[in-house]
Amino acid sequence: MATTVGQHPVSSFTAPQNGDPLNADVVRSNDNTVRAAYVDHDADPGIHFQSSTLGSRPGAGVAGRKWMTVDGTVVRYWYDTGSVWVEGTAVGLSSSQTIALTGDVTGSVSTDLSTGASITTAIAAGSIVNADINASAGIVDTKLATISTAGKVSNSATTATNLNTASAIVARDASGNFSAGTITATLNGAAPAGSLSGSTLAAGVTSSSLTSVGTLTTGTWNATTIGVARGGTGVTTTPTNGQLLIGNGTGYTVASLTAGSNVTITPGAGSITIASASSGGDVVGPASATDNALVRFDLTTGKLVQNSGTTLSDTGVLAMAGLLDISSASAGQIKFPATQVASADVNTLDDYEEGTFTPTGNGVTFAAASGSYTKVGRAVTFRLDATWPTTSNASNARIAGLPFASATGTAFAVWSDKGTQVQALSSGSSVFLYDVSGVEYTNANMSTKSVSVSGVYFV
Numbered sequence: 001m002a003t004t005v006g007q008h009p010v011s012s013f014t015a016p017q018n019g020d021p022l023n024a025d026v027v028r029s030n031d032n033t034v035r036a037a038y039v040d041h042d043a044d045p046g047i048h049f050q051s052s053t054l055g056s057r058p059g060a061g062v063a064g065r066k067w068m069t070v071d072g073t074v075v076r077y078w079y080d081t082g083s084v085w086v087e088g089t090a091v092g093l094s095s096s097q098t099i100a101l102t103g104d105v106t107g108s109v110s111t112d113l114s115t116g117a118s119i120t121t122a123i124a125a126g127s128i129v130n131a132d133i134n135a136s137a138g139i140v141d142t143k144l145a146t147i148s149t150a151g152k153v154s155n156s157a158t159t160a161t162n163l164n165t166a167s168a169i170v171a172r173d174a175s176g177n178f179s180a181g182t183i184t185a186t187l188n189g190a191a192p193a194g195s196l197s198g199s200t201l202a203a204g205v206t207s208s209s210l211t212s213v214g215t216l217t218t219g220t221w222n223a224t225t226i227g228v229a230r231g232g233t234g235v236t237t238t239p240t241n242g243q244l245l246i247g248n249g250t251g252y253t254v255a256s257l258t259a260g261s262n263v264t265i266t267p268g269a270g271s272i273t274i275a276s277a278s279s280g281g282d283v284v285g286p287a288s289a290t291d292n293a294l295v296r297f298d299l300t301t302g303k304l305v306q307n308s309g310t311t312l313s314d315t316g317v318l319a320m321a322g323l324l325d326i327s328s329a330s331a332g333q334i335k336f337p338a339t340q341v342a343s344a345d346v347n348t349l350d351d352y353e354e355g356t357f358t359p360t361g362n363g364v365t366f367a368a369a370s371g372s373y374t375k376v377g378r379a380v381t382f383r384l385d386a387t388w389p390t391t392s393n394a395s396n397a398r399i400a401g402l403p404f405a406s407a408t409g410t411a412f413a414v415w416s417d418k419g420t421q422v423q424a425l426s427s428g429s430s431v432f433l434y435d436v437s438g439v440e441y442t443n444a445n446m447s448t449k450s451v452s453v454s455g456v457y458f459v
Contacts, residue, residue, distance in 0.1 A: 060085045104128070228252065242267015352376055357403045359384045362430075363395035364443050368450075373403045375459075380404050383454040384431070393443035399451075402429040404459045412455030418446065424453045 063082035078085040099119065100108035107121035160171035164179040172178050226232025234251035242265070245252040257272065259265045266273040289295075292311040309321030326334065340351040357371040371384035386399050406426040414424040414433075422441070423434045431453055433441045 240267075241269050242272050244272075349377055355403060357382075357384075357401050359386045359399045359401045361386070361388070361443070362398040362400065363393050364389060364391050371401065371403075375404065378407075378458045379456055380459060381456045383452070385450065385452050387450040388443060388446040388448060391443050391447050395443050397433045397441040397443050397446045399431040399433070399453070400429060402426070402431070402457075405429045406457040407459055408457075410455065410457040412453050412457075414451055414453050416449060416451040418449045418451075422451060424451075424455075426455075426457050 060080045060083060062080055065080035067078045067080070067085065069076055076087065078087055080086075096110050098108055098110045099117065100106075101119060101121060104124050104127035105121045106124060107119045109117045109119045111117040159167075160169040162171050162173040162178040164181055170178050170180070225234060225236050228234045228251050233245055235245070235254055237254045239245070239254050243254050243256050246255045247253075256267065257265050257274075259274075264273075264275050266275070289307050290309075290311070292313055294308050294310045294312055296306050296308045311319045313319070334352065336350075336352050343350040353373075353375040355373055357373065359366065359369040359371050361369075366386045367389045368387040369385065371382060373380055373382040375381075380403065382402065384399065384401075388397070405428050410426045412424040412426065412431065414422045416422040421436045423436065425432050425434065433446070433451065435441060
């Protein structure tokens with residue numbers, strides 16, 4: 001009889017067929033249950049043992065079937081619910097057994113495995129070496145505890161020094177001192193006198209109880225306002241363009257200049273421009289000043305500006321209360337405009353002029369000619385000299401070119417080398433020459449002759 005587990009039937013025969021009567025003592029099911037009839041192996045509700053792989057199990061569909069197999073080195077057990085196979089749970093051992101861990105990790109538990117087991121383990125002291133730790137492993141902060149026992153950290157292992165050395169732990173020297181660069185911290189208390197050294201306070205220092213410091217050469221004062229008694233201004237406002245610090249009796253006030261009548265004030269960046277509002281503006285003076293009076297300096301009494309008896313009218317007329325003295329070495333001159341501004345006032349001198357002119361002939365060119373004049377008001381004093389060339393020209397011997405036209409005919413003094421008495425009379429801007437009988441000379445009469453004419457005429 002074949003007894004191989006996992007094959008059915010357990011007897012070697014070819015009959016009966018499924019459903020035929022059997023001898024119950026001959027054939028039993030896989031769970032040792034007596035069967036009334038031979039049935040197909042897969043329909044047998046008992047436990048089926050299989051030594052083949054897990055994939056040989058038939059599909060689920062008959063509730064109550066159990067299946068056990070060895071899958072490699074793993075023993076597996078399933079239960080058919082009628083629709084799916086459900087993996088079963090192994091039952092406990094018949095008695096508790098002890099499971100122990102030995103080596104670097106130790107621990108043990110005594111259990112029959114019916115309800116599971118938990119083994120508490122411990123790493124044996126001194127068992128972990130450098131080779132046991134992964135090169136990329138790191139110790140996070142949560143794995144570190146506070147070292148509170150003195151001497152647990154050796155300075156020789158932590159590169160500690162009292163010098164200002166980068167990345168080194170600070171250690172005090174034998175006097176309890178150490179060197180450092182910038183220290184960012186909140187300091188409480190006071191430093192003993194002479195304990196601070198160095199030449200510069202860091203820019204981050206915002207307050208201190210220093211009562212005396214050296215010379216401040218840079219930085220920003222962020223404390224209270226410096227009072228006037230301490231050399232400050234007592235103000236916290238920065239002046240804008242054109243503003244000044246003006247004393248107010250106890251300190252200073254930032255204020256702007258106020259423009260008076262006919263005065264403009266233009267503030268600028270670092271400058272103030274003060275100017276007259278218009279070219280003909282007035283300057284406000286004392287109420288007792290005389291209208292149109294010129295002001296004068298009086299240094300004897302200490303007054304800067306004082307009233308005077310000399311007036312200058314709104315139309316520019318200067319009225320002198322005394323003598324007009326222009327006799328100083330740097331004065332002595334009165335200048336008139338190039339073009340006369342005539343006055344109808346008989347007491348007004350309205351012009352003065354000095355100059356020269358060149359006499360010209362009537363139809364001939366003088367061999368020599370010159371002239372000069374002085375004009376004071378309407379009176380013109382002049383002198384001219386003229387020499388005729390050799391000529392037979394029959395035109396009247398007239399001399400033109402006087403600097404101003406004569407208002408009326410005027411007789412002048414004449415000298416000539418002609419030998420016959422010559423008379424001169426003005427008409428317009430020319431001088432006419434006559435003989436003693438009143439006949440006007442011609443250029444031919446004056447050929448190679450010279451005359452000199454002088455006199456005063458009015459314009």
